[in-house]
Amino acid sequence: MELENILSRAKKLAEEAEVFLVTMRETPVGFEANRLKRLETRESTSVSLRIIKEGKIGFSATTKLDDPDALVRMAVETAQFGPLARFILPSAQVYPQIEVYDPGVEAIAIDNMVEIGDSLITKIRGHTPEILCQAGVSKSVGMVNILNSRGGEASYRKSFFTIGIEGMLIRDTDMLFVGEIDSSCRPITDLDALADTVIEQLELAKHTASVSTGQLPVILTPRGVRSAFFTPLVLAFNGSVVVQGASPLVGRQGEQLFDERLSLWDDATIDYRPASRPCDDEGVPSQRTALIERGVVANFLYDLQTAALAGSRSTGSGNRARGGMPSPSVSALVIEEGDTPFEEMIRDMREGLVIDMLIGAEQGNVLGGEFSGNVLLGYKVERGEIVGRVKDTMVSGNIYHALKELVAIGREAKWVGGVLKAPALYCPSLAVATKG
Template identity: 30%
Template sequence: MTQLADLAQRVLDAANAAGADAADTLIAKGTSVSIEVREGALEHAERSEGIDLGLRVLMGARQACVSISDDSATSIAMMAERAVAMAKEAPEDPTCGLAEPDQLAQNWDVDALELFDGGEAPKAEELQQMAIEAEAAALAVDGVSKVQASGSGFSDTSLFLAATNGFQGGYRRGSYSTSCVAISGEGLTMERDYHGEARSHLTDLPSATEIGRLAGERAVERAGATRPPTGAYPVLFDERIAASLVGHLAGAVNGSAIVRGASYLKDSLGEQVLPKGMSLIENPSRPRVAGSRPFDGEGLPVAERAIVKDGILQGWTLDLATARKLGMESTGNASRGVSSPPSPSTGNLTLTQGDQSREDLIAMMGTGLVITSMIGSTINPNTGDYSRGAAGFWVENGEVIGPVNECTVAGNLLDILKNITPANDARQHLSRVVPSLLVEGLTIAGA
């Protein structure tokens, strides 16, 4: 990190020389490799190495952001001059600005987060072999006609944030992944499904054979899909897609939406938004998890917090600007890229699990729909009206009788979230730990 720290100081020095009142810089340096195969042969290979420098300058109550991909002294100076010129013309925003020194994170333990395993980057040939193994495992499943895509990848990214308020900090993040998309049937009867896994430590990544096999089995299960009946039925959101419901809740409590008044939960602070006994916890310090980080995008400390506790909404997700607009304190949730100013965002989320299995909830349904994949989205952020295309399995008398597709499920998120019944099948390694969720009485538009 020493090299990035020196580079960050050069950027801040250039901003000062250009006349900025204050500034911060985010530097991202990384390497990524992705491999795709088809029919046992290399289909696509991509490798990228580079560095991106982002600079935000503040001129009084005005701010501007500029980014470059060249760390030469000339380019850095030009970036700083351009950013200052842009800030002078920007509209005033009295809530923009850096954190006060006493707000900054002071101590953190990057090693405890285990975001990088310290191993050597896998060779392209090794990634190719993983992709080939996944493809072969999928094709070995009886009923799979072809594999649409099979790939594996690796990324190694170092991030460094520095500001004229004295903050400096950085960390390194790694990711290994393998995925496979399998197809069953031929012509108009083709159905596809997938499976993919990603980990920060290579030793945690499931085998390529396991990933490909599961993708193949899922595709075969989809064979012969028909449209379900139209009506109001219970719906089980499979664990694979249940996190999308929590994502809608997280978006509705985002400070940016609250400031704009564009949230169906804008008047729900302190009100029930989930069933009693259920909580939604954010924890940015979970080891080996993609959403973990030692500090936020403005250098503020991060900490575990309850967004919802015992069903009651506890607070908004805020960065410094949205907190100032609302007369509140930042929750340490600033996130940013090299070319944009900070904005609030959630990371690792965990929803309270139930004590029943997915199969138990299916048995409880009687007649209804298990959703395993979704497409499209029509969601009104002001009212919570919800409508999405879906596919999955039809249930009768508490048992799955066959696959279904080409249907739409609709309801209102205020009612949906208050009436969820969780299973106990959430995967703990994900950034969003959300189990399968049973919802009563959604409207299904099918045959």
Template identity: 25%
Template sequence: MDELIKYALKKADEAEVYECSGNALLARNSLSKIETLKREEEWGAGVRVVVGGRAGYSYYNNPAQARNAIDAAVKSARLSHNEGYSLPRKAGYERRDVFDKRVCGIDEEGIVEMLLDTMTGVRRFASPSQGEVGVEVVTVRITNSNGVHHEEQQTRMTAYAAAKRKDVIAQHWEASRKLVENVADIGTRAGETAMNGVGAGKLSHTGKIVIDPEVLGVLIEETVIPAINGENARRGKSPWAQDIGKRVATEKLSILDDPTIPWSVGTTAADDEGVPTQKKVLVENGVLKQFLHNSKSANLAGASNTGNGFRQGFTEAPSISSTNTVISATEREDVFEGRGAYIKELMGYHNINGVTGDFALDVVHGFMFKDGEAIKPFRGSLLVGNVFSIIKDCALHEKDEHRGDFIGPAIAFNGRVVSK
């Protein structure tokens, strides 16, 4: 790789090579049969060069194309706007819990067995509709001409089960950088939700609403994460663009971007630009403190780089992404006290207006509850609200859940569910 950087420096001021190699194994069922068994190996590289403050990009996955990719990146840089850009500098890295050798050890027979286990779990309460177990090992290597050199080997496992009982389909999933040991439980939880959803009617309700941590995670991802994106803020596309130091949420609530959480899927020691990642408080006790940046947006905004430059694969240029999102609370309560409507699953999340925060989403699984007990299921209703308003006035549950790259509690607020 050093040789390629040397070649690039004959034509460019700075150069970076991002290499990603991976090996993945996946098993998927449809109804009660295994439908797909797949193995994939991949290697690819993304190239970035800087010529006179201008960045240029290319990619390749055939090593014979390496020098052509450098030439293409140089040509791209010459056609681009001069942003006074410079690649990240040499840095030191902390070691993070991202590699579990047990995940590498799973072979064809092992993954089949785990998929069958999820189906066994489903059958306790329902029948299997669909399911998937996947494992992957990825090595990411970033080298640049400013002395950055970082390599990290990461593992990841996902398990998903969808269960069907009568006309109700429910799902449950987990994703982690370490082995997910309780795959049968994932099936069981999907089956249980499907069973409990049978006989659900429509509901109109104004008053206490509790949303599941997974629902909260997606609502935050669709609205708050774009709002704290430094590039969106700089371009005036974030509703919080002018709100640093202002209250944007209830003082009970803080929002963190935390790439240090052991085994969480968003955990990594460095971003895809080779910048060390760090835990950051974005909203502290309701007050907006900072935005997320990569090297490009930090340079343009005159802000410090928060280590959030990630690529969606080797063919893509780095953009700004969150790592693990954490909702933390200074004051918690049992949100299931009293009477209310609990929202377990919604669908159609892309119908959320990411700029205004407005949404009207279909409830797939909901339950009316009284003092912690589910009274009756409902669906076929819309949850109507605004994410930015909800986080200004909500109560946070005693317990957190960790789902994929999100950690947070169920939250309660005054809202409405309308029957369709």
């Protein structure tokens, strides 16, 4: 087998070695302007090699499986300059049983995928005939193999199924964007839920409303939480940011910095979720890691190297973006549900905003916790009712202020794009700036 061949060649030149192989086969079906536009098949294979030579890390990657010597040569070349390895590669482990493969995904016929896209578009156009939709339905199957010089060995198969739809509605020069995406390791059967979400967005956005510049209470839907809070949170708990002292949370473990009802964890162990897996990309078993427990800063996310630098243990968060060097990152963030129904939050509001989608919120000083974005989809609330969509409006804040005291946390948490499960969050006051 290729992995063993690469490993044995690397071991001749280095003290330790680890080989990571990933193969994928993806079949996307694409719709544009309300009709089927393309069928695709994407196959890929890549192998990467990490070595420790004279205590230093070397790294190389390739898609060419027929030249292991070149791969080893490149890794050895980089190891001369590489960082000191502070960790020990994991030996053979027992991995948790986490279901991430469903043969039903591969078995879905292309015709069925086309039907799914067609029926979603038909249903949404049944509500708003003039809308222009693009949609994607995609199935994929991947295989991950890890082998290292300490006897560590992992391999698992994973399936994905994703349905995404985006609608665009133009009136004069006003453009409205609506959409929803769902993904799973199993076939997705509840198409009505997807269509209904989009139809609800269209209903709520039928009228427009205006707000004035100033501080206003804001309810963020799960998608709103994703677009405003996700990136600053992900950075703050990232072990490599933490070991550099660049996270505002450094040295604050055990302190209550957030609302006492707020709990947040990272979880790669939920069956059939796209971010789940038995082990991370370094062969460390997956786990659920508490990040915020009842408002208190709990843990950070580490891979092997950053854990060693922090004097901690890997949380199974070593990820390789496209087969690159491992670095810590979230699997799936989960924010615990609260006890307030969404309708009740709205009823509670005299004047404020509901934010469903911001654009550009992640461009500012996200490291410092800041967000500032244009409201792509959001609604004005007056005396307990949504009165219309707002536009040309910016919402800004800092997560360390915004999440310190919440008015309420929603009763229902919802997955947003596979990486976040969140309830709606009701913030007492955010800065709103608008035209005029």
